[in-house]
Amino acid sequence: MRIADHLVEAAEAGDAFLVARLMAEGAGVDTRNSVGRTALDLAASRGHPEVVRLLITAGADPEQRAGEHHESTPLCLAAAHGRTAVVGALIDAGVHLRAQGRMRWxxxxxxxxxxxxxxxxxxxxxxxxxxxxxxxxxxxxxxxxxxxxxxxxxxxxxxxxxxxxxxxxxxxxxxxxxxxxxxxxx
Structure with a gap:
């Protein structure tokens, strides 16, 4: 398994310690896994604000394309799933609140x-x-x-x-x- 896959898997699971360790070992913060998802994408949609903050602090693009078909953004995914703490973390990182993503959600x-x-x-x-x-x-x-x-x-x-x-x-x-x-x- 590629290091990017491990990073995305750890972020999806909400394992901030493992996410930090994998980034220290060279995992690219915005690298996509084998199915095209990033760590921030899945941490936002699964509701892991501590991992979201860690990834953004490490340089992850908080307005990157996200979602299964890259149609969305981390903020839109978090909003749609009611991940209030993640929405707050993304706003704190400077994400704008206007229409976003390929679908203009x-x-x-x-x-x-x-x-x-x-x-x-x-x-x-x-x-x-x-x-x-x-x-x-x-x-x-x-x-x-x-x-x-x-x-x-x-x-x-x-x-x-x-x-x-x-x-x-x-x-x-x-x-x-x-x-x-x-x-x-x-």
């Missing part, structure tokens, strides 16, 4: 809409640290996406934080209610 939209209810703590952190609450991804804001997916608690949270209640958000909520009429009233 907006971290706030991902945090607000991933999973069954979004990730409220991650949304709070992103907003507290300066994310634009009305930023659009594929022509929809986080509020519009949350309404479209029927995530009532997230809609409330975003409105409470000052999201603009657009006609598109209202229409999305109405469409969701119509699609799920039987589920909502039973």
């Amino acid at each position: 907006v971290p706030l939209v991902l945090a607000a809409t991933s999973g069954d209810r979004g990730h409220p703590q991650t949304v709070t952190l992103l907003l507290d640290r300066g994310a634009d609450i009305d930023a659009e991804m594929k022509s929809r804001t986080s509020l519009e996406w949350a309404a479209r997916f029927g995530q009532v608690q997230m809609v409330r949270q975003l409105l409470g934080r000052g999201a603009t209640p657009t006609t598109n958000a209202l229409a999305a909520a109405h469409e969701y209610a119509e699609r799920h009429r039987g589920e909502l009233w039973n």
Whole structure:
């Protein structure tokens, strides 16, 4: 197994001691493993903030392409998985909060809409640290996406934080209610 594979495996497992040792032995901090993933990519998506900080301190590019198909960034992966501490570490490292990656994903939209209810703590952190609450991804804001997916608690949270209640958000909520009429009233 190549040293890069060991580094990525250690980062994915959250083993900061082994990550530091492998880098000291010459593992390139941004080297991709045999399937094209980096240590930062997997540490961010798996939720290991201490490893993320270690890799960034060692020179890892915090805005590198990440994800299975290199479509994302470490921040977008962390936001989508609700890895709040990792999101904080990446913001501390200077990562911008605008649309990113090949897909132009907006971290706030991902945090607000991933999973069954979004990730409220991650949304709070992103907003507290300066994310634009009305930023659009594929022509929809986080509020519009949350309404479209029927995530009532997230809609409330975003409105409470000052999201603009657009006609598109209202229409999305109405469409969701119509699609799920039987589920909502039973």
